[in-house]
Amino acid sequence: MLMEEVAERNATSEREHRPSPIDVHVGSRVRLRRTLLGMSQEKLGEALGLTFQQVQKYERGVNRIGASRLFDLARVLDVPVSFFFDDMPDAMGANPAVGGRRSGGYGLSEAQEGFDDDTLHxxxxxxxxxxxxxxxxxxxxxxxxxxxxxxxxxx
Incomplete structure (x- = not known):
C-alpha cells in the first residue's frame, strides 16, 4: 500500500510541475514580441527589474506571469495585454465552467484562418x-x- 501512495504522490507532483499550456502560450507571445523588437532577455529583464533567467522562465511558461507583471510587460513591449492571448488555440481557451465555450468574448482574439502560428516563429x-x-x-x-x-x- 505504501508503494502505491508514493507512486500516486509522484504522479501528482509531476502534474503540478508541468507548465500550463496557457502559461506556455503567453510566454511564447512574450518571446515573439521581444524578438520582433530586437530586444534581448537581459534588456527586457532590466526594464522590468528582473534577471534574464526570470524572463527565460516566463517565456518557457515555467513561471506563471501575474496580472501586474503582465501589465508591465505590455507597457514595456508596447502592446495591449490582450496581445499575449492572441492566437490561442480554441481548446486552450475553453472554459468548462461556462459550457465549454471559448473565452473569446473576454478580449481573446480569434486565430486568423489559414495562418499557421509556426510562421510567426x-x-x-x-x-x-x-x-x-x-x-x-x-x-x-x-x-x-x-x-x-x-x-x-x-x-
Missing amino acids: RRETLELVRAYYRITDPAVRKRVFDLIKSLAPAE
Whole structure:
C-alpha cells in the first residue's frame, strides 16, 4: 500500500510541475514580441527589474506571469495585454465552467484562418518584420508592403 501512495504522490507532483499550456502560450507571445523588437532577455529583464533567467522562465511558461507583471510587460513591449492571448488555440481557451465555450468574448482574439502560428516563429519572418519596421519613410514602407502583397498568390 505504501508503494502505491508514493507512486500516486509522484504522479501528482509531476502534474503540478508541468507548465500550463496557457502559461506556455503567453510566454511564447512574450518571446515573439521581444524578438520582433530586437530586444534581448537581459534588456527586457532590466526594464522590468528582473534577471534574464526570470524572463527565460516566463517565456518557457515555467513561471506563471501575474496580472501586474503582465501589465508591465505590455507597457514595456508596447502592446495591449490582450496581445499575449492572441492566437490561442480554441481548446486552450475553453472554459468548462461556462459550457465549454471559448473565452473569446473576454478580449481573446480569434486565430486568423489559414495562418499557421509556426510562421510567426521562423527566423525569416522575424528578420523580415524587423527590416520592414526599420524603413523610416512611411511612403516607402507602404510601397514595400504593396509589393509583397502583389507577389503573393491570390487568396
